[in-house]
Structure formats: C-alpha cells, structure tokens
Amino acid sequence: MVKEILIVDDQLGIRTLLSDILTNEGYGVSTAGTGKEALDKALANYYDLIILDYKLPFFNGVEVLQQLQQNQIEIPAILISGLINDEVKKTSAGLIQKVMAKPFNVKDIQQSVKLILADREV
Template identity: 40%
Template sequence: MKILIIDDDRALCELLAELLTMEGFDVAMSHDGQAGLDKATSNDFDLILLDVMLPSLNGMEVLKQLRQQACETPVLMLTARGEETDRVLGLEFGADDYLPKPFSDRELIARIRAILRRTSVPAKPTVNHDQLTVGELVLLPGRQEARWRENKLDLTSTEFTLLHNLVQSEGQVLSKEFLNKKVLGRSLLPYDRSLDVHVSNLRKKLPSRSDGGDWIRTVRGKGYLWLEDC
C-alpha cells in the first residue's frame, strides 16, 4: 500500500513516514501544494494524507483540483484548524475523512486502515453475483463503481460505501451510528457532521426520482433510508 503525505511540516512528515513504514506502508512525501498535486495525479497511491495549510496551493484547493481531475484516491485531511466550517468544507470538496492536529499515532493508523478496508479492490475479478442492481442503479462493489442507466456516477470511495449500505437495505431506516461505523469506521461522536455532509454530497450526484424527490430520505432523530422506486 502506497501513501502520499502532503504537509509542509518536514519534521512531522519524517515522523509520520517512519510510523507508516513500520506499519508496512510505502511512503512518499511532498511539502508544497502544487508539487503534491502533481505527484498525486502522476502516481498511483492508495491514500493521501493532506494538510490544509500549505504553500503554493492550500490543501482545500489541492483536494478540489484532485476531484475535478477525477482522481478517486481516498484523502484523509490533516488540519490544525478546529473550526467546524473547515472540516465540513474539506468533506464537501471530497475528502473521505479528517483528523485534527494534534492526533495520536493509534488514531491515525486506525483512520487509515478504516479507509483502506472499505476502498481496497479485491485481487480477483468481479463476478456477476458481486453486482447489485436496484431499478436503474447498478453497483459493482469489487470495482467501487456505481452506474445509473449505464452512466458511471462520479463518487468518492466514501460516497460509494454509503450508497452501497443504503441500497442494500432499501426501504429500511439505517441509524447514523450504524452508518458512521460502516462508512467511516468509527463511532458517531456528538456534533460530528461528517456523515451528514457525505449524504448531502451523495444526494447531489444522484438523479432525481420520477416524482422529483431524493432517493435518500432523512428520518429525523433516527437516520437515513433509501426509498423504494415510485
């Protein structure tokens, strides 16, 4: 597994590289936003650790350009900022998760492994029974791919995992606690809006129902459900 660290704190990068190497990862580093963007788009990485405060291009702009260039590599934002608006903005731009500084080694590794577990593509070719079809939506979990009327949906790995869980339980309410564990790999914390932002992003990328409504319904105080076809 290859991880790219984009952070201008060279001392921190060295510490993270040492930690991740001990955990069995191959690590590359960049200390500049533009250079990091170039490296991310010209190499095949399994995960990107991206700081917000960077020279040349800030982390939010790097993330935005990555997604605009259809780079689907999972991104874990690292930020010293504690404001909710910064965390939400990163998720809206397509980050898979965020981790405020300072953080513990154990939490970082846990977040990384949670993302990689849900985004790793099996070595074996996808077979027919690995396909989930609901109406005009087709999900191919082995390829982390979703199609609507044969058109590929431009989803992040986190959005695909969220969609897959909802569609598998069509017509059933899934609690936020359940989805948080299945999608983000961690328990739901008070005031954590990460899941809500991912749901909002997913809604924007899905076509409307025949009645003009959304496929994902919010059940206040309980969670979310995927509606059955009209």
Template identity: 35%
Template sequence: MSPYKILLADDEEALRFLLTETLADEGYDITEAADGKEAVERLNDERFDLIILDYMMPEQTGVEVCEWLRSQDNPNREAPVILLTAKALDKDRERAREAGVTQYIVKPFSPLQLIDTVIELIEQRSN
C-alpha cells in the same frame, strides 16, 4: 501483495518524518510532498491507495489540492483523502467535505489514531 501506496503532503518536515516512519513501520509505501504544488505533481504522475494532506500548506492548501483531485482527470480521483488540520471550526470541516475530503483529523493527534484511520479507509476501499 505489494504494500499500499500513500502520498503524504505536509510542509512541516518534522511531522512528515514522524508520520512517514510510523506508516512505513506498518508496511506502507510512503511518497512525500512538501507543499500543495508538489502534491498535485505526484498525484498526476502515479497512483496512490490513500492521500494524506495537511490543510495549511504553501502553494496550495490541502483543501485546494483535494478540490483539484476530485474535479480533474487523474489516476487518484477516487482515492480516499485524510485532511490533517489545526482548524477545527465547523466552517472548515464543511469546506473540507465540499472539497471531497474523506476523513478529517484535528492536530494534535496521535500517530496511532492516524494509523487506525488509514487502515479503516484502505480496508473500506479494497472491499
């Protein structure tokens, strides 16, 4: 079986590196994007099993990318989306839910928490 493909979009290079290493160690195939615009380009070009978006990114926020994802015809329209964010306010969660975000993880978080969430969402999807 080929590894599950994950798109990881975050403008923080150090965090992206850490999460890519952590997820790759678990056997996932990671594609990185440094901002919202790059994330949209990648989402248009190839299919992913899961998408991880940072809320605050240049070009487009994670929520804007998710809104685009859910409303446009693209190969990832139904893919689960994890939103990473330092914004823990209810109105931010509500906005994320309305945009179609599947799961919301508040920074700081442990990479293990992220892996648990990734496994859970990918297993739900493949059942």
C-alpha cells in the same frame, strides 16, 4: 500488493514521523511539502490514500483535493490541521474521509489509515 500513501505537510518533522510509522507498517510512502508538489505527485502516480495538512504553501489541502477531482482522480483523504472549524469541514465535505486535529494521536492515524484502506478493498 503494497498500498501507496502520499503524506503532505509543510513541516518536515510531521512528514518524517508519519512516513516512518507507515513505512514500518508495510505501506509504500511518498511525501510532499507543498500543495503544488502534492498535486504534481498525485497526477503522476497512483496512491491508495493521501494524508494532508490543510494549511500548505501554494494550495491548501482542500484545494489540492478539488484539483484532483477536476482531473477525475479520486483518492481517499485524511485531512490534518490545527485549524479545524465548521468552514473547513463544510468546504471539504465529500472530498475527505476523516478530519483530524493537530496535534494528532499517532494511534488514531494508524487506525484511520487501516480502516480507510480496508474499505477500499471491498
């Protein structure tokens, strides 16, 4: 069964890069450019993983995850951001499996995706 991943970033280049990489690895990939679009997609569809930027239009990445949690939807998440600080880590505790700084290493993303999805199969 194909694992479904939602990629959320307001930068088209990052969405395209991650989409291409993960599609080539056999994952089903959907994308969103805003927090609202991500929330709408995650409420309407099943995803095995969400990779999202912290700074997004409408809702930031943590707010998207908090909204999903309020709707009893729990999706493992990787947060990517140029603004990694203690406040981001503190507000996201328990919601996010991995926090990665931008610019990120593509191999680190690939490895994190594999590890998180492997944990979900157990």
